Amino acid sequence: xxxxxxxxxxxxxxxxxxxxxxxxxxxxxxxxxxxxxxxxxxxxxxxxxxxxxxxxxxxxxxxxxxxxxxxxxxxxxxxxxxxxxxxxxxxxxxxxxxxxxxxxxxxxxxxxxxxxxxxxxxxxxxxx
Numbered sequence: 001x002x003x004x005x006x007x008x009x010x011x012x013x014x015x016x017x018x019x020x021x022x023x024x025x026x027x028x029x030x031x032x033x034x035x036x037x038x039x040x041x042x043x044x045x046x047x048x049x050x051x052x053x054x055x056x057x058x059x060x061x062x063x064x065x066x067x068x069x070x071x072x073x074x075x076x077x078x079x080x081x082x083x084x085x086x087x088x089x090x091x092x093x094x095x096x097x098x099x100x101x102x103x104x105x106x107x108x109x110x111x112x113x114x115x116x117x118x119x120x121x122x123x124x125x126x127x128x
Contacts, residue, residue: 006083040114044120086111
């Protein structure tokens with residue numbers, strides 16, 4: 001994905017798999033998703049921590065899944081996706097089953113030359 005414009009079909013597929021990793025209940029399937037979409041040295045950054053590599057990413061995704069999807073019954077929903085060069089930006093929310101919004105944020109994904117995520121910067125916004 002080194003082209004100036006990221007193919008819309010490839011972009012949709014990547015975002016779909018990115019969202020799927022957070023919802024995946026099976027640990028082996030979750031790990032396969034992580035390895036497919038993240039570069040081996042991929043990093044995830046939030047305001048309070050950072051993780052690097054598939055093992056740490058697997059722990060990060062599992063922990064978030066357990067808290068937000070399993071325990072809070074939230075659904076992670078991407079919104080307003082845009083991309084160019086090796087960067088993707090999208091707004092997202094986490095909605096509870098009653099429709100209330102638990103969390104809102106912006107994600108910035110930087111891609112490696114092979115199209116996998118090399119860096120993921122998460123910015124949490126106030127949930128109006």
